[in-house]
Amino acid sequence: MKKTFCLMLISLWISWTTVSSAQEIEAAKKEGKVIWYTSLALPSSTALAHLFMNKYKGIEVEVHRTGSQRVLQRVMQEASAGIKTVDVIHTSDAGHFVLLKEKGLLLKYVAKGGESFPAGFKDSDGFYYGMRATLSVIAYNPKLVSDKEAPKTWKELLDSKWRAKQVTAHPGYSGIIMTHVLALVKQYGWNYFQELAKNKLHIVQSANDPAGVVASGERPVGVNGAEYFYYKTLKQGNPIKILYPKEGVPLVVSPTAIAKDAPHPNAAKLFTEFILTKTAQQMLADNEGLYTGHPEVTYPNDKPKLKDLKLLAVDPDELEKRNAEIRKRFVEFFGA
Amino acid sequence: MSLPGTRVLERIREGRGFRLKRWDPTLPIWIGAALFVVFLMLLPVGSIFVTSLYNELGLTLRNYLEVFTEEAYLKAIWNTLVISFWVGVIAVLIGSLLAWLVTRTDLPWKRGIRALVMASFVTPPFLGAFAWTLLAGPNAGLLNNLYRSVSGAQEPLFNIFTMTGLIFVMALYSFPYVFSMIANVCELISSDLEDAANILGANKWKIALTITLPLTAPALFGGFILAFLHSLSLFGAPAILGLPAGLHTITTQIWAFFQYPPRMDLAAAFSIPLLLATMGLIALQKKLLGRRGYSTVGGRGGQKRLLSLGMFRVPVLLLVLGILSLSVFLPYGILLKAALAKAWALPLTWENFTLGNFAFAFFQYGDTQAAILNTFKLGILTATVGTIIAALIAYITNRQLLRGARYLTFFVLAPLVIPGIVLAVGLFIAYTRPPIILYGTVWILFVAYLTKEMPIGFSQTESTFKSIHPELEDATRIMGANRLQALKDITVPLARSGLIAAWSFIFIGVIRELSASILLFTPQSKVVSVVIFDLKEEGQIGAIAVLGILLLAVSFLVILGVQRIVGRDLFATKE
Known part of the structure; x- marks a missing residue:
């Protein structure tokens, strides 16, 4: 008896906690809009926005997608000019x-x-939550590089046989790459990147861009890049293989938060609740190839489980402190 | 009875009618327009200058010191100078060759060639640069793949992500400036001197080299400087082709200063040398072209005869079309293919065909609809307001309505020496703090575009007013109309086609603007060029191609429409 009561209470508590109340939805609908500055790949963020808009008719999600560092630049520039536009920052x-x-x-x-x-x-x-997670991995084009000669470790990327054959994304644009660089610097020191730069890499901005560059064969090897985007590109039938180096794979957890001066605070809260629901998180896992923090979410069979990989996590505080240093040294080695 | 009338007329014409002027109810309009233009120019430049001299500690020269001692920044300056020099040289070679062929020889299909030159002129350089990444990327680029499959070679023919590649692409979109300049001069050179040389026994080619070339030399230098300046101010092409190879230029470096934490002080200090360099070059160009030592140039008198190319007519035409295919056919072709293909690098078969890029660009991606709307709203608004103000100023200077009117010319033309990105730095500093906060709205873009396009609007309207004699206006004024009425009823209708031309030049300039927009947009005030740049950074090739085609299509529609209304070629020299 006591047990069933307990269960009832728990299930009541769950339904009460996971579903936003009618009042909250009403308040959000009155605002009618949520403005989302996001670094999630454009197709993925658009898909998530549409999922939300289908559930909550009458609340529009304005997606403004750019690289992580540009999102921060926007937020800070607007804050210093006293402009209040952003609701949710990711x-x-x-x-x-x-x-x-x-x-x-x-x-x-x-x-x-x-x-x-x-x-x-x-x-x-309680200021922010990890909305999604991904890895920064090595990838190659199997049409141009055989599995045997493909680089298996971070160190093998330094081999001069890859000269003019690699692509890197930029920490001055992408948060994934910022995390990647710090993780590898902690592992191997700045020497690693100094050596890598000697291979004359093609430099793109977004962590999503290397997938296209590798798939088209413009550069057959990606020395970093968002795993979920490589995975999506692969699933679309492009020639891509992803490698998860044994020495460790940088794990990138991407937080979401509501702006202090959000012009649509209720819609922002509703949106935040929504993107953390199992429905939304499962969609990110199924369609977008992302990992999530939600304990009940399941992942496609052809993706490795996070617990089977050696993950390289970085401390957010250290990431914040060394942001300028990382950008400066990267430009020093790679030229731009 | 006609005597007093004549006297008034003369006094008006000579600008001595002070008493009349004081009663002129339209005077506030002239003064207002003049003050507005002065304010428009002084604020951004002043802001940059002041900011460059301050840091958190107060008045200082440290910003300059930092900018000019750091190796990376010096490298950016050096890169810019090298690139612009070679762009200037190549643009002069291509531009003058084409101009000479079109104006002085019997080359067939001249109208078509002029139209293609205009297409190169209208194509935004960042779009051309993007298209060339697909054509000549070293490994996946279509031309390189074609070359490899034909020759069996391993190495690419051409790597566009190099300084050479960047120079090549920038020259392709700078030569039309040289073309129009040289074509104008070539139209004016009479054949007398060439005939004389002919009589003395020189052959055609010797004449071209020893007579025509020296006569056009000042214009060639002028064209070089124009192309040099144009490439100095470009942002999109170096960002797309230079950054992937680790090459910074002044403009991309200024843009990088805006990354968090922003270094406005360094951006300002870095802008000043660019400003001084452009000023110096414009002054030099004026000096070269203003020195009318070549009395044969500029006259109308003599006869102009066309050189016969003889058996070379067709080969030369093919050469010309070959050059123009680099700036028009190939880039447009690859854009069209990328817009319609699922995978741009694969052949456009039925399996690879899709309209998904259009659907994504126009309907799914929320930013584009708003951006397209913003772009065209800004284009129409800026073109309309810009034409009106430019016309008012041109009228003031042309009819000498205010004392010191000729100094106004200086202010209206000043933006010529201000590269877009520098202007944006100034506007950003000026309008992100009280009393006037425009940042965050489309109005800061409007001000930027208005400022940037003022010189082209002014020179268009000014040459139009020059060709309309004041007599008719004077007549209306004697009949009792005030100046504004005279302007509205008499001069504007007469100047109609010139004003429409000015409008369309401004419109096209606005919808392709990137270098100022990239610093001034906020997500609420995005324009198409910025969206394209955003998409580029994420590698969304299909969507970029769709938006690029939209920009080009609208530009060409405007030109065709205007040509129909006006009844002449917008880009024609006097034929």
């Missing part, structure tokens, strides 16, 4: 959220849907 550079929180630019919002997320996916003070 980048792949966890350091940004340390900075934004410190500057008082975030709204504290304890998301009900975030309760069950593991520690690495939420701020202890």
